[in-house]
Amino acid sequence: MTTFTCGGFVIGLRTNHAVADGTGAAQFMNAVGDLARGLPEPRVKPIWARDRFPDPDIKPGPLPELPVLPLQYIAFDFPAAYLGKLKAQYAATAGAGKICSAFDIVIAKLWQCRTRAIAADPAAAVKLCFFASARQVLGLETGYWGNAIFPVKVSAAAGEVAASSVIELVGVVREAKRRMAGECLSWAEGRTGGADPFQMTFDYESVYVSDWSKLGFNDVDYGYGAPSSAGPLVNCDLISSVIVMRAPAPLAGTRLLASCVTKDHADDFAARMREDLV
Numbered sequence: 001m002t003t004f005t006c007g008g009f010v011i012g013l014r015t016n017h018a019v020a021d022g023t024g025a026a027q028f029m030n031a032v033g034d035l036a037r038g039l040p041e042p043r044v045k046p047i048w049a050r051d052r053f054p055d056p057d058i059k060p061g062p063l064p065e066l067p068v069l070p071l072q073y074i075a076f077d078f079p080a081a082y083l084g085k086l087k088a089q090y091a092a093t094a095g096a097g098k099i100c101s102a103f104d105i106v107i108a109k110l111w112q113c114r115t116r117a118i119a120a121d122p123a124a125a126v127k128l129c130f131f132a133s134a135r136q137v138l139g140l141e142t143g144y145w146g147n148a149i150f151p152v153k154v155s156a157a158a159g160e161v162a163a164s165s166v167i168e169l170v171g172v173v174r175e176a177k178r179r180m181a182g183e184c185l186s187w188a189e190g191r192t193g194g195a196d197p198f199q200m201t202f203d204y205e206s207v208y209v210s211d212w213s214k215l216g217f218n219d220v221d222y223g224y225g226a227p228s229s230a231g232p233l234v235n236c237d238l239i240s241s242v243i244v245m246r247a248p249a250p251l252a253g254t255r256l257l258a259s260c261v262t263k264d265h266a267d268d269f270a271a272r273m274r275e276d277l278v
Contacts, residue, residue, distance in 0.1 A: 011222075012233065017147050023133055024145035026216030036222045047143035054138065054188035061199040066238045069204060071259045072266040076273050078106055080252040090170050100170050102254045104177075106244055107209050108169035109273065111154075114260055115161040117269035120205055122159025127201065129153045130209040132177070137184045150184045151197055152176050158205070202239050207260045212245040231257065 003009045015025050031042035083102045090100045111128045120126055134140075134150040154176045161169065187197050200206075217230035229248035240260040247255045261269045 008228075017149075019147070020145050021131075021133070021147040021149045022210070022212065022215040022217075023135070024147065026220070027143070027145045029220045030216055033220045033222045045143050046145050047141055048146075049140060049144045050146055052138075052140065053146065053148065056187060056190040056192075058187075058190070058192065058194060058196050061196055064200060064202050066202050067204065069238060069240065070262055071237060071240065072261060072263055074258045074261075074266060074270050074273075076256045076258065076270075076277070077247050077251060078102070078254045078256065078277060082277055083253060086166065086170075090167050093167055094171065094174075098174075100174060103211050103213065103244055104170045104173045105166065106254055106256055107242070108173055109166045110209070110242060110256065110258070110260075111161060111207070112164060112166055112169055113272035114207060114269055115158050117261060117265045117272055118204065119265075120158035122157060122162070124158045124205055125155050126158045126161055127153065127155045127206040128173075128209065129200070129206065130211065132180050134184050137181045138188060150180060150187070151200070152180050153197075204240060204262075207240045207242060209242045209244060212243055213254065218246055231255070 001009060001011050011029075013025060013029060020028065027044055027046070030044065031046070034042045083105055086105045087100055087102075090105075091098060094100075107128065107130065111126070115126050130152050131149040132152050134148045135144060137150070138148065140148055154172055156172070164172075183197060186192050200208075212231055218226060220227060220230070229246075231245040232243055237259065242260055243257040245255050245257065247253045256273075258269075258273075
């Protein structure tokens with residue numbers, strides 16, 4: 001914990017996905033906040049339930065080789081007005097009852113702009129991977145604080161992604177989300193034919209996304225109200241990755257912390273990402 005002369009403070013937590021995922025870590029911090037405010041017990045009681053998590057007989061693949069990628073850190077803020085405009089465009093295009101989230105829009109734009117900026121071979125596969133909570137799919141009760149995330153993978157030819165609009169790519173992301181429950185159950189029930197869905201590739205054509213916007217870190221209250229901002233201090237320098245989080249108060253919208261392009265592509269990527277944001 002670090003306290004500032006203005007009276008504000010920062011609290012940091014370091015954990016490991018072998019212990020808990022983001023939702024579980026946020027649950028722990030919220031429990032600490034509950035006790036700090038004088039509650040007799042946490043509002044959400046922790047549940048161990050590790051024995052209820054599936055353990056399919058799938059042999060893990062070899063450890064991946066991590067490329068040496070001197071990645072640049074770049075932050076982008078997506079105003080609420082911009083996100084609202086694209087949500088309306090998607091609803092008008094996709095049909096009645098079809099909606100999308102700010103997360104869908106942000107990572108669709110990321111995938112499009114990054115693919116155009118790195119100038120990949122049009123026939124090369126560019127891959128997008130993000131992680132979804134499998135708690136509801138696996139029937140884990142509220143309070144389970146272990147790791148229960150499942151990878152959602154999307155792959156397409158670079159030329160196809162570069163030529164697509166953000167709205168079209170939102171549709172691709174939404175379809176991948178729709179498939180997630182079935183793919184997760186296939187893994188849990190050992191119906192993947194021995195394939196391990198958690199096996200990853202870490203080449204420059206792949207980018208990984210973590211969504212921090214709804215994990216619960218923004219709700220932690222130690223007696224002083226909700227935090228003005230909640231997010232990671234650093235991310236891995238070797239893996240092309242992105243963090244999606246709520247924009248710090250008083251901003252309204254979504255912030256994206258990107259570490260997914262090298263210096264050679266950083267300026268072009270940043271310029272493309274900031275188009276139409278103001």
